[in-house]
Amino acid sequence: MPPGLVEIGIALAPEIIKLLREAFAKQNPDAPQPSETEIVQAATAGLIASLGVDDRWLAGHPDGGTF
Amino acid sequence: MRSLGKRRLLISFLISCSIYSLALQHQACAKAPPTLGPQGVIAFQNIQIQKPLDLARDIAIEANATTPPLVREDVTRKIVLWHKSALTVLHTRNGDWKVTLASSMDEVLKNLNPQESSVLKPYFDLVKAILASLS
Numbered sequence A: 001m002p003p004g005l006v007e008i009g010i011a012l013a014p015e016i017i018k019l020l021r022e023a024f025a026k027q028n029p030d031a032p033q034p035s036e037t038e039i040v041q042a043a044t045a046g047l048i049a050s051l052g053v054d055d056r057w058l059a060g061h062p063d064g065g066t067f
Numbered sequence B: 001m002r003s004l005g006k007r008r009l010l011i012s013f014l015i016s017c018s019i020y021s022l023a024l025q026h027q028a029c030a031k032a033p034p035t036l037g038p039q040g041v042i043a044f045q046n047i048q049i050q051k052p053l054d055l056a057r058d059i060a061i062e063a064n065a066t067t068p069p070l071v072r073e074d075v076t077r078k079i080v081l082w083h084k085s086a087l088t089v090l091h092t093r094n095g096d097w098k099v100t101l102a103s104s105m106d107e108v109l110k111n112l113n114p115q116e117s118s119v120l121k122p123y124f125d126l127v128k129a130i131l132a133s134l135s
Helices: A003-026 A036-060 B002-028 B038-064 B073-092 B097-110 B114-133
Strands: none
Touching: A003 B038, A036 B038, A036 B073, B038 B073, B038 B114, B073 B097, B097 B114
16 A cells, blocks of 8 residues: 555544544434534634644745745 | 556545545535524634645645655645635635635646646635635
8 A cells, every 4th residue: 555545544534533423413413512612712723733734844845936 | 656656646636536525525514503603603614614725735745745746845835835825814804805715726726737736626626615605
């Protein structure tokens, strides 16, 4: 198996699990819904985490070019 | 080596198609919970839109890390920088942010060769589909 495939699988595993959980929750209307506070906190945390990935990659790949 | 690169490209393409199909199916029924207020709805939408933006960035980084790279490093850098800007536009929502976001994706696509475009365009299309679904 190509090593890239393994890395992609590992990278996407949380997202796939999350999608499956959300799909399962739709079949169970009694499942608790996230509160507004939790949604806002999740969005903020997701933003910070994602920007961190960008910054780490850019720091590891310095460049003199422009966008 | 060349056949290995093609095989990885094919695998990446198949994974992209699978994720795209799964995500599109998911997004088609992803409505904000009715209990949320305006701030919560915006946060919910931001999460939904950020997912494919992150996936596009992650796939670009992953494709750049292969040997040989499926996405050139300078292109990956542009995508990472675009991703940072796109998240800022998304979470600040100033002005006509949806048009700005869609235009920025079109601009990024202009810098891609056909191979890179085939890997990343599905995610951009997904973002555009979600943006179009927002009222």
